[in-house]
Amino acid sequence: MNTFELLEYAAWSLSAFLGLWMLVDMIRTDRSYEEDLLTSSKEGEIEKSPVVDPAPERDR
């Protein structure tokens, strides 16, 4: 195995890791919050009191 092949394997591994990270986070988020909250965004809305990092359902 030469250096470039090692780089290729590293690229495949990192890609798989990042893809899995996004999938796992997406599933966790979907399970932790209500769908109504996740899809509550309104077009063109300028927030007066921004909601930053609302607590997951299970923590309330």
Add this chain to the structure above:
Amino acid sequence: MGQTAASSRQKRISLLRVLGPGHVWALGVGIVLVGEYMGWNFAVGKGGAIAALIACWFAGLLYTCVAIIDSEVTSTVAAAGGQYAQAKHIIGPLMAFNVGLFLVFAYTMLEAANAITLGHLVQTVGIMAGFENSSDKPFVVLTIMTLAWLNYRGVYTTLTFSLVITAIAFIAICVLFFAVQPWSGTYVHHDQLLTELPYGWLGVLAALHFGMWFYLGIEGTTQAAEEVRSPARALPLGTMTGIITLLIAATMTWYVCSGLMPWEYLGQSVTPLFDAARLTNSTVLMVLLFIGTIFSALASANCCINDASRAWFSMGRDHYLPQVFGAVHPKYRTPYRSIVFLVPVALVFAYFAPLDQVITFSILSGLLDYTFMAINVIMFRKKWPLGSIKRGYVYPFHPLPAIVLLILCAATYVAVFLGYGTQLIAMMVFYIVASLWFALHRYKFVRRGEQFTMPWPKPVGY
């Protein structure tokens, strides 16, 4: 549980308003600048260096019209989805659905094309280093996954990253321009290299298709509308400075490359600006322009993911597509499901489709979007004349830029049809079938009243 559900309904999660005019500039220029580094020079192959210059001016006029029209409308319709939201409020749902699809396909195809290019560049480096069997595919996939992950994690970091690498890529073009000393004639020899039109005016017409590469994507600035702190100020400012930057970059690029290389070679080059740097025999310039090439492709793919996901998200939020795509991540405040959903779409095109087909699909979708914009702004001024609603920017000489834009789009359709007639017809068939699906099946799910969110008076003649 009942109380929890009630409190959830009162709270809302929206996209985060953290961007400034610099990010808007990066979003517009970042998508496009790769066209200066590669692609525009195929216009030279179609009709010679002078034809490419005419195409550069022609496309520059087209995109200046796009930028000023877009600045006026989007400073009023400040919503994610950009032209999709504009179409929804000004023309109607069917046009909005089509415009949304134009945007998603234009940006996703361009993202795939950039990933292919980056993979190819890494593979070339591998071959030059003596690894004959090196593959581009792992790096194509890595580009898409890394940038999707960055977009997933937050818009501020994503577009700040784009701002930095786009600025470096632009500065690299400026450094090359001054390094070849255009005032002295030491390096550039236009007097010897410029020929007359080798294929006549037909070559100029054919060159128009690739002249668009100098500017394709600047209209993407509008996708940031819901994430900028001051849409009425930041969007026109970012868009106008973006088109000015691109006009300067396009002019410098043409001047340097056409003064260093004969048109027969320039028209075939894969990386014309890097080749121009190699001809100066300066290692510093070669390294700088190679970095510029990589950064411009990265910035373009990065901004494409941002724009395509916002368009897809907006359509989901209005139920034009399944509502699941209208979700916002509660921590990162990004349209995370849309970002994840578009990853395999980009991967399929980057992995299996030929580069020229992918780019042609992107250009054609963009062209359809520009045609819509000309019609849209005429209807906008007719339904809501000046003074009836507050505008952050008013574009001058209405309706002249809209009419010029329509004429230029018509001429470019002819140019595209000459080279890619089959693709043009296939794509029109695709959009007609998609429109039928929307009108006959999907539209019944759209909440018709709720989708019109702008606090405007009723249009004239309502």
